[in-house]
Every structure is written in structure tokens, then in C-alpha cells.
Amino acid sequence: LVGARGWPRLVVTLHNAVTAGGAIGAVYRLLERIVARRADRVLAISPDVAERMRARGARGVDLAVVPAPPLAEPARPAEDVRAEIAARLPGAADAPQALQERPIVLTVARLAQQKGLETLLDAAAGPYKGDPVFVIAGDGPLREELQARVEAEELPVVLYGWAEPADLLQVATAVIVPSRWEGQPLSVQEALRAGRPIIATRVGGVPRMVGEAALLVPPQDPGALSREIGRLLGDPALAARLAEASVRRGRELPDEDAALRAVLAAYGLAS
Known part of the structure; x- marks a missing residue:
């Protein structure tokens, strides 16, 4: 989508923080930088993820809204x-x-x-x-x-x-x-x-x-x-x-x- 015109906005939702170290953690952090710089909007699942994406250079960051499901009635006494x-x-x-x-x-x-x-x-x-x-x-x-x-x-x-x-x-x-x-x-x-x-x-x-x-x-x-x-x-x-x-x-x-x-x-x- 880079440089294209007439394309939909690119919105990325981040569901997790980086909890792994080593090579996996390094790859994840690299992907975060790419997402931060290329996405039109980033939806972060928590405030700490939002701050990290802003630090990575994201242009627009909002907190994702996760709907709460209705709690079912107990099936057993x-x-x-x-x-x-x-x-x-x-x-x-x-x-x-x-x-x-x-x-x-x-x-x-x-x-x-x-x-x-x-x-x-x-x-x-x-x-x-x-x-x-x-x-x-x-x-x-x-x-x-x-x-x-x-x-x-x-x-x-x-x-x-x-x-x-x-x-x-x-x-x-x-x-x-x-x-x-x-x-x-x-x-x-x-x-x-x-x-x-x-x-x-x-x-x-x-x-x-x-x-x-x-x-x-x-x-x-x-x-x-x-x-x-x-x-x-x-x-x-x-x-x-x-x-x-x-x-x-x-x-x-x-x-x-x-x-x-x-x-x-x-x-x-x-x-």
C-alpha cells in the first residue's frame, strides 16, 4: 500500500506486548517499527502498547475497544x-x-x-x-x-x-x-x-x-x-x-x- 492512492486506510490492531526475548523478540520489535511507520492508524490493546507504538513513530494511535460479552447463566447448581x-x-x-x-x-x-x-x-x-x-x-x-x-x-x-x-x-x-x-x-x-x-x-x-x-x-x-x-x-x-x-x-x-x-x-x- 506504500505510495498507492485510492486505497483504504491501513489500520493495524496490536493484541500483545513483547514478552519473548532473543531472536523472536528482536523480529517482533522490528515488525512493530514497520507497522508504526506504515499504518495510518494503530489500535493498541492497552495503554503501554499504545505508548510503545508512539515511541516507534506511529502517526495515530488509539486504544482498541474490546466488547464485553454478556455473562451466561450457570449451567449447573x-x-x-x-x-x-x-x-x-x-x-x-x-x-x-x-x-x-x-x-x-x-x-x-x-x-x-x-x-x-x-x-x-x-x-x-x-x-x-x-x-x-x-x-x-x-x-x-x-x-x-x-x-x-x-x-x-x-x-x-x-x-x-x-x-x-x-x-x-x-x-x-x-x-x-x-x-x-x-x-x-x-x-x-x-x-x-x-x-x-x-x-x-x-x-x-x-x-x-x-x-x-x-x-x-x-x-x-x-x-x-x-x-x-x-x-x-x-x-x-x-x-x-x-x-x-x-x-x-x-x-x-x-x-x-x-x-x-x-x-x-x-x-x-x-x-
């Missing part, structure tokens, strides 16, 4: 979900009822390097008030490695696998987002729509998404994460305030119409 989680924990046969009454701390994530799950396992060791169960919903290349560590360290963690988010969110005491980097994750949008207290890393587009509805910690800092988990579980009033803020923030999330208007504007088309 809460008591069935709790019973299943309890059954997967070591010692479930000895005290199933006691296990079902423990707080559930939920993380929805692909089991991959970006998601910071090793930090979550560090923090899961506790101890915490109420003896919570950490449920990680998702799958990915790190599953065997994470499972081996859970078993070796006897952590109160259930690698649940893929699940309907609404089923697990209905029983979650809190949602943890331990990622090294995120744009505008749908899992956070779903947690907000469900009105759940959130503890998340201060990365990418997460702070802008959650507003006052989350406790924010540095990435890859298990001590800070552990402290905030303990504070949330030990302070019902704080948990209630965060839950109320989540409900309000969830109502403010952009919908599909807002995303469509933003894209049309990027292309210079009337909405």
Missing part, C-alpha cells in the same frame, strides 16, 4: 460445582463437607508462561484465613509442570481444565489474575460482570479495565499477591466493597456497538 471441586482435592474422602465450605479463589487462564501461574502457586501455599481452595480453570502447555508442583508441594490447588466461566464464578469468593502481561482479558470482564472481588497484577490494560474494582499488585511478586489475598479473605467489608465496585464497573464495560463505532472511526467511516 452452585452446590454441584462446589462438590466437584471438593472431590478433586486431596483428603476429599475424609471431610467432603468441610472442604465444600472453604473459600474458592478462582483464576481463569491458559496454562502458559504469560499468565504468571508460577507466582500464583507460590502464593497459594498460604496460610490464609478459611483455608481457601485455589481453582485454576484452563488448559495449556504448562499443565503437567504445574500439576507436578501442586502434588509435590501438596498445594490446595485444583487444575480444573476448561469450564463454563459462569459455573465457577458463581462459587468464587474472589478472582485472581496473576499475569505477567494482559491486554483487555475477557476473563476479567466476566469477573466484573459477575460482581466478584478481583486481585490482579498491575500490567497492560488491566488497571484501566478494573478501575476501583480490584486490588492491584506488581507482576511476579508472590509476597505482594499473598498479602492481598490474606487481606481480602480476612476483611469481609473490603470484599463487599470490591464486589459492589465490580458490579458498577461491569455495567460500564463497552458493548459490541461501541466496538463497531470505534473501528468505523479508525477507518474514517461514518457510524
Whole structure:
């Protein structure tokens, strides 16, 4: 399209930050410079990506609008979900009822390097008030490695696998987002729509998404994460305030119409 006339505007959306080093990271950074200098408009998934593209020489940068999907109704009763989680924990046969009454701390994530799950396992060791169960919903290349560590360290963690988010969110005491980097994750949008207290890393587009509805910690800092988990579980009033803020923030999330208007504007088309 370089030098052509009468062609449509070139709009590029960047969905990820550079998390890889070495040759892959170098190639990615080179491609970013090309995109920044050639695109008519760059839509960035988070403020840090937007600033980086401006530094690369992009002429016009806006934040991408990611629509929040409606949260589906749970497909299973809460008591069935709790019973299943309890059954997967070591010692479930000895005290199933006691296990079902423990707080559930939920993380929805692909089991991959970006998601910071090793930090979550560090923090899961506790101890915490109420003896919570950490449920990680998702799958990915790190599953065997994470499972081996859970078993070796006897952590109160259930690698649940893929699940309907609404089923697990209905029983979650809190949602943890331990990622090294995120744009505008749908899992956070779903947690907000469900009105759940959130503890998340201060990365990418997460702070802008959650507003006052989350406790924010540095990435890859298990001590800070552990402290905030303990504070949330030990302070019902704080948990209630965060839950109320989540409900309000969830109502403010952009919908599909807002995303469509933003894209049309990027292309210079009337909405």
C-alpha cells in the first residue's frame, strides 16, 4: 500500500506486548517499527502498547475497544460445582463437607508462561484465613509442570481444565489474575460482570479495565499477591466493597456497538 492512492486506510490492531526475548523478540520489535511507520492508524490493546507504538513513530494511535460479552447463566447448581471441586482435592474422602465450605479463589487462564501461574502457586501455599481452595480453570502447555508442583508441594490447588466461566464464578469468593502481561482479558470482564472481588497484577490494560474494582499488585511478586489475598479473605467489608465496585464497573464495560463505532472511526467511516 506504500505510495498507492485510492486505497483504504491501513489500520493495524496490536493484541500483545513483547514478552519473548532473543531472536523472536528482536523480529517482533522490528515488525512493530514497520507497522508504526506504515499504518495510518494503530489500535493498541492497552495503554503501554499504545505508548510503545508512539515511541516507534506511529502517526495515530488509539486504544482498541474490546466488547464485553454478556455473562451466561450457570449451567449447573452452585452446590454441584462446589462438590466437584471438593472431590478433586486431596483428603476429599475424609471431610467432603468441610472442604465444600472453604473459600474458592478462582483464576481463569491458559496454562502458559504469560499468565504468571508460577507466582500464583507460590502464593497459594498460604496460610490464609478459611483455608481457601485455589481453582485454576484452563488448559495449556504448562499443565503437567504445574500439576507436578501442586502434588509435590501438596498445594490446595485444583487444575480444573476448561469450564463454563459462569459455573465457577458463581462459587468464587474472589478472582485472581496473576499475569505477567494482559491486554483487555475477557476473563476479567466476566469477573466484573459477575460482581466478584478481583486481585490482579498491575500490567497492560488491566488497571484501566478494573478501575476501583480490584486490588492491584506488581507482576511476579508472590509476597505482594499473598498479602492481598490474606487481606481480602480476612476483611469481609473490603470484599463487599470490591464486589459492589465490580458490579458498577461491569455495567460500564463497552458493548459490541461501541466496538463497531470505534473501528468505523479508525477507518474514517461514518457510524
